[in-house]
Amino acid sequence: MFIDTHCHISQEDYDNIDFVIKENIESGIDKIVVSLCSKESIEEGIEFPMKYPMIYLTLGYHPEEVLSINDQDLETLKQLLLSTPHVVGIGEIGLDYHYDKSTREEQILLFKKQLALAEELHLPVVIHSRDATKDTIEILKQFSVRGIIHCFSGSYETAKIYQSMGFYLGIGGVVTFQNSNLVQVIEKIGLDFIVLETDSPYLTPHPFRGKKNSSKYIPVIAEKIAEACNTDLQTVAEITTDNAVKVFDFT
Numbered sequence: 191m192f193i194d195t196h197c198h199i200s201q202e203d204y205d206n207i208d209f210v211i212k213e214n215i216e217s218g219i220d221k222i223v224v225s226l227c228s229k230e231s232i233e234e235g236i237e238f239p240m241k242y243p244m245i246y247l248t249l250g251y252h253p254e255e256v257l258s259i260n261d262q263d264l265e266t267l268k269q270l271l272l273s274t275p276h277v278v279g280i281g282e283i284g285l286d287y288h289y290d291k292s293t294r295e296e297q298i299l300l301f302k303k304q305l306a307l308a309e310e311l312h313l314p315v316v317i318h319s320r321d322a323t324k325d326t327i328e329i330l331k332q333f334s335v336r337g338i339i340h341c342f343s344g345s346y347e348t349a350k351i352y353q354s355m356g357f358y359l360g361i362g363g364v365v366t367f368q369n370s371n372l373v374q375v376i377e378k379i380g381l382d383f384i385v386l387e388t389d390s391p392y393l394t395p396h397p398f399r400g401k402k403n404s405s406k407y408i409p410v411i412a413e414k415i416a417e418a419c420n421t422d423l424q425t426v427a428e429i430t431t432d433n434a435v436k437v438f439d440f441t
């Protein structure tokens with residue numbers, strides 16, 4: 191059994207969500223954690239777990255949403271985190287300097303406010319960090335939080351820093367890309383701090399690139415990790431599922 195610790199589901203991306211969920215279950219996926227990280231996606235997805243018991247949620251405001259979020263929205267987030275069944279964390283939150291550097295200050299402020307909320311509510315965080323490793327590490331160190339570095343693609347040294355801070359690394363389709371150095375990093379760090387994720391509908395693993403991603407491809411990612419760690423698929427399934435259960439309280 192596998193857990194997809196990070197994906198996105200919306201009607202806009204999938205015409206038939208019932209069918210996608212059925213396919214995921216048939217592929218050995220036990221639980222999927224859907225990241226609702228904008229006001230719109232939260233509104234659409236907050237009731238997914240009622241209909242699909244395998245779905246768990248993380249709620250938060252993505253750095254790209256920064257200009258549309260005010261303090262009232264943060265209060266709404268807090269209330270939803272406290273009252274929604276199957277909520278297991280805050281995310282994805284963080285810093286994205288890739289496209290737009292002009293909102294850095296605002297992003298940092300929003301990130302800190304959500305980390306404070308995680309601290310207050312004792313919830314794990316799912317971190318989005320793009321071209322912002324240095325600031326991300328510096329800010330995370332100011333809070334007593336734990337969780338997952340989503341879509342980790344950094345160096346071995348960066349992996350070790352996150353590991354020493356109590357974070358797990360979310361590994362997805364990128365590990366199957368030919369130009370990725372992630373395999374070498376995973377060879378060295380092993381399975382102890384790895385969780386599986388698809389980030390679907392984005393980042394479809396090789397050889398399915400071009401198709402829409404879905405949690406059903408988790409075994410493809412796991413197979414690549416098994417190769418890197420010189421072990422078998424079953425072991426990767428067991429250890430990464432254990433890791434995911436340590437991060438998120440699925441009860």
Ligand code: NI
Nearest residue numbers: 198225282389
């Ligand atoms: Ni994502």
